[in-house]
Amino acid sequence: MESVARRYDLTMLYAAYDAFRRDTARLEAAAGPDGPAVANGWALFSLHWHLQDAAEKQTLWTVMYAKDADAPGRVGAVLDSLALRTVRVVPLVDGVDAALEHRDRFMFARYTRDLRAAVDALLDFKESAVLPLIQETLTPFEWGTFDVEFRRGLGVRGLGVFLPWLLDGAPEATRRAVLRLLPPPIRLCYRVGWRPRYQRRSHLARPAR
Secondary structure, eight states: OOOOOOOOOOHHHHHHHHHHHHHHHHHHHBSOTTSHHHHHHHHHHHHHHHHHHHHHIIIIIHHHHHHTTTSOSHHHHHHHHHHHHHHHHHHHHHHHHHHHHHTOHHHHHHHHHHHHHHHHHHHHHIIIIIHHHHHHHOOHHHHHHHHHHHHHHHHHHHHHHHHHHHHTTOOHHHHHHHHHTSOHHHHHHIIIIIHHHHHHHTOSOOBOO
8 A cells, every 4th residue: 555645634524523523512402302493403414424424435435445455454444443433323313313303302312412422432533543544545636536526415505504504613713724725706605695694594503591
């Protein structure tokens, strides 16, 4: 396996992971599963979680596995651990779906608590053990394929929801770093249209008061 130190910009991955942590924390703190804010917040989390997971599997982890086929297996071992942690999240996502469908406050509280812990553990592992491997295993073309696949799954209309969701409550440094990656017309759409619309709709779950 080729091992060359590179410096890809992983800003969007880190920002997305922080957004997932933010949403699971808000959901855990929510008063119950029967409010529209909670349901809408969950819908956004679930949508972007599945899009992110599919794009990463298809364009990052699968490619990295293949490159490790004839090597000692260090990358493969890390990705096996990643897969195990990812699988643990699946029944918890299903559990939150069921709690919302049945308006079960007890189930909602249980599954959102467990989901937050599992998501935090998964994302911490990605950041500490998996993302550094991107720099040494993927070519610039392979790394760029991830962005192409994610945007394809998201679509143009989806970007108008994804970007303000991504930057909701983000530190100013993160917001600036993300916006710098985007062309001026997209930044303008975000500032004058997408963000104000997102804020008016009050999508996300609010902590119980």
